[in-house]
Amino acid sequence: VIASTQPLLSIQGLRTWFETPHGMVRAVESVSLDVGVGQAIGIVGESGSGKTQTFFSVFGLSRGEPGLVAGSARFAGVDLLEGLSTHVRVSGDDRAPTVVRSHPHRWEKLHQRRLERVLGREVALIFQEPRRSLVPYWTVGRHLEQVLRRRNEEPSSAGDLLDRLGFRNPARVLQAFPEELSGGEAQRVILALAMAARPRLLIADEPTTAVDPISQVRILEEIQRMYQETRPALVLISHDLAVVRRMVIQVVVMYRGRVVEQAPVGLLHDAPPESLHPYTAALRESQHRRLEGLPIVPPPPEDGPVAEPSGCPFTRQCRLRPRLGVDVQQRCRTKMPPLVQIGSSHHVACWGVQP
Ligand SMILES: Nc1ncnc2c1ncn2[C@@H]1O[C@H](COP(=O)(O)OP(=O)(O)O)[C@@H](O)[C@H]1O
Ligand code: SF4
Ligand SMILES: [Mg+2]
Numbered sequence: 001v002i003a004s005t006q007p008l009l010s011i012q013g014l015r016t017w018f019e020t021p022h023g024m025v026r027a028v029e030s031v032s033l034d035v036g037v038g039q040a041i042g043i044v045g046e047s048g049s050g051k052t053q054t055f056f057s058v059f060g061l062s063r064g065e066p067g068l069v070a071g072s073a074r075f076a077g078v079d080l081l082e083g084l085s086t087h088v089r090v091s092g093d094d095r096a097p098t099v100v101r102s103h104p105h106r107w108e109k110l111h112q113r114r115l116e117r118v119l120g121r122e123v124a125l126i127f128q129e130p131r132r133s134l135v136p137y138w139t140v141g142r143h144l145e146q147v148l149r150r151r152n153e154e155p156s157s158a159g160d161l162l163d164r165l166g167f168r169n170p171a172r173v174l175q176a177f178p179e180e181l182s183g184g185e186a187q188r189v190i191l192a193l194a195m196a197a198r199p200r201l202l203i204a205d206e207p208t209t210a211v212d213p214i215s216q217v218r219i220l221e222e223i224q225r226m227y228q229e230t231r232p233a234l235v236l237i238s239h240d241l242a243v244v245r246r247m248v249i250q251v252v253v254m255y256r257g258r259v260v261e262q263a264p265v266g267l268l269h270d271a272p273p274e275s276l277h278p279y280t281a282a283l284r285e286s287q288h289r290r291l292e293g294l295p296i297v298p299p300p301p302e303d304g305p306v307a308e309p310s311g312c313p314f315t316r317q318c319r320l321r322p323r324l325g326v327d328v329q330q331r332c333r334t335k336m337p338p339l340v341q342i343g344s345s346h347h348v349a350c351w352g353v354q355p
Contacts, residue, residue: 007034008201008233012072016050016057017099019067024097027053027066029257032339035201040227040234042244042265044283045254051237054254055203059123065108067099076122076200124199124232126223128206130186134178140189141174147196161192165222184215191222198230205237220247241287245269250345255279256313259339262347275342277350278320312337312351320352328352 016028028050035041043051056062058073058080068088073080083106092098127133134143144158162170165188178186187207194202204223208216224247227234236244244251245265253261253268261268261277273281311333315321321332331337331351339347342355 008037009035010074014071016053016066017068026257035233038231040248042248042251043237049254050257122200124194124202126190126204126207128209130190131178165192184211195226199232201233203235253280260349277348278318279314324352
């Protein structure tokens with residue numbers, strides 16, 4: 001009974017840092033979230049907010065090796081970060097930390113091994129750039145056959161699969177090489193591969209960002225259909241609130257490596273701005289403006305290495321703070337707001353939005 005209430009993926013206090021020539025990039029900082037069996041969650045936030053690395057780093061998928069991956073992450077009972085923390089130590093002061101690894105090679109091995117344990121069997125991924133996940137010198141047919149064989153299924157069902165994904169000419173697509181497909185076609189092939197593997201968790205990272213508008217609609221419909229038919233847990237990552245809105249029930253909003261809000265999608269849509277995190281409210285407003293063809297006033301992007309802010313990282317762009325009392329404003333500047341529950345399934349990290 002206990003096992004069935006355990007989340008499929010549970011990330012607690014995750015920290016993912018990259019050491020770069022310009023300093024430490026804190027890509028993910030103190031992120032905790034759960035994905036239940038068959039649950040669909042959305043991850044939103046502007047580019048660079050740590051959405052991708054939250055998931056890539058726990059599965060050992062980061063490009064370029066992170067300097068630090070710490071915290072805990074469990075997938076279906078498997079400890080994904082097992083042993084990693086025993087070889088690593090953070091030293092220096094908090095504003096200019098360094099990472100010291102006692103056995104760099106052991107660390108790298110442990111880091112890589114995670115990937116092999118779950119990927120391709122229980123976890124499927126769809127990236128923004130679909131061609132990157134295909135082998136350039138394999139035809140689509142060969143890709144599908146590999147996956148179907150692994151599941152002891154008839155390779156002949158590869159054509160059926162493409163048929164179901166609405167390819168008008170499955171025979172042509174089966175013989176095509178990745179470079180002969182359009183971006184939208186390639187993404188639908190990736191989806192077919194993901195479906196064939198019948199994963200327990202599907203992570204779709206900006207699946208519609210690099211494709212044309214018609215393919216975008218199609219891909220979302222396909223993900224939705226796949227979700228309804230096979231009920232994998234689904235993590236849909238997008239910088240676009242509108243993309244996740246129609247697909248998921250629970251949304252996690254990230255800003256500069258942190259979770260700033262977690263709420264049911266309907267609430268993010270309907271709640272008055274003052275009951276949302278000011279960043280979420282700004283994100284929502286900028287997306288409304290875009291949909292209505294009005295000029296967008298986005299919060300300025302902050303990318304690259306950043307010193308750990310002593311207070312709330314959103315202080316400078318926050319439109320709520322000037323309206324708060326002096327003592328609260330002072331707190332915004334000096335203390336990091338913790339993520340607290342303010343309603344049913346609603347968590348916010350903001351000193352100005354309290355229960
Ligand atoms: N391999 C890497 N080396 C150095 N910095 C990285 C690397 N990958 C990601 N980052 C940095 O980590 C932060 C979060 O990145 P990412 O998770 O890709 O954001 P998002 O998916 O929200 O756009 C960004 O500042 C990004 O520049
Ligand atoms: S903690 Fe303060 S500065 Fe940060 S978002 Fe809330 S009101 Fe704005
Ligand atoms: Mg990303």
